[in-house]
Amino acid sequence: xxxxxxxxxxxxxxxxxxxxxxxxxxxxxxxxxxxxxxxxxxxxxxxxxxxxxxxxxxxxxxxxxxxxxxxxxxxxxxxxxxxxxxxxxxxxxxxxxxxxxxxxxxxxxxxxxxxxxxxxxxxxxxxxxxxxxxxxxxxxxxxxxxxxxxxxxxxxxxxxxxxxxxxxxxxxxxxxxxxxxx
Numbered sequence: 001x002x003x004x005x006x007x008x009x010x011x012x013x014x015x016x017x018x019x020x021x022x023x024x025x026x027x028x029x030x031x032x033x034x035x036x037x038x039x040x041x042x043x044x045x046x047x048x049x050x051x052x053x054x055x056x057x058x059x060x061x062x063x064x065x066x067x068x069x070x071x072x073x074x075x076x077x078x079x080x081x082x083x084x085x086x087x088x089x090x091x092x093x094x095x096x097x098x099x100x101x102x103x104x105x106x107x108x109x110x111x112x113x114x115x116x117x118x119x120x121x122x123x124x125x126x127x128x129x130x131x132x133x134x135x136x137x138x139x140x141x142x143x144x145x146x147x148x149x150x151x152x153x154x155x156x157x158x159x160x161x162x163x164x165x166x167x168x169x170x171x172x173x174x175x176x177x178x179x180x181x182x
Contacts, residue, residue, distance in 0.1 A: 003047070003063055008036035010054050024053050041067055057150020061143070076140045078147075086148050093141040100138050103131035 011021055018029035018036075025032070025046055034040040042050070044063065051059040058078055064071025065078075082092065110128045114120060120128065146155045166172055 002038045003041065003059070003066060004036040004038045006056065006059060006062065007032075007042075007050055007054070010056050011036075014054055016054065021050065021053070025049050044068075051150075052154065055151060057155065058147045061147060076143050079140070079144050082144070084144065084148050086145060086152075089141060089145045089148055093138065093145060096134070096137045096141050100134040103134050107131045 011018070018032040022029045022032045027046070031040070035042045035046075042063075044060075047060060047063045051057065061071075061075055062078060065075040066072070082088070107128060110120075110124050110131075117125070146158075149155055149158075
């Protein structure tokens, strides 16, 4: 399914016309139609507005996964085979965090006296990567939680608050503080 199909499906579920959506986004109904039919890919700023207006929290991640070279390499796939309500995700996250914590000390043992990839024996590297996957599972669940919470709030505001907290705690150098405000 392309992005436009998702926009059209949710727009219809929400009983929003192309004219209404176009007015909210500042585009013509014909442009909305061209997005929905896949003739045109909406730019990122339009996707963000549509995502917020139609309450489609996963749309921005899906857009990045499909239409951004960086997102294609670094975005997680959407978890569609799990219960996506926040409480269920939190329970899964607790389980994943316990699994990650269980390998943390072993990862540290492997990392001692390593300054680069070349310092690892092949078996050490393989074990380290296997352990690292436990942390990637945690990260993936956190991403899924953020998407789920997008039904309730603007997650971009939460991320901005978190970035500000990092700046206040001194986790950013002064010249990077402007990036946190972005």
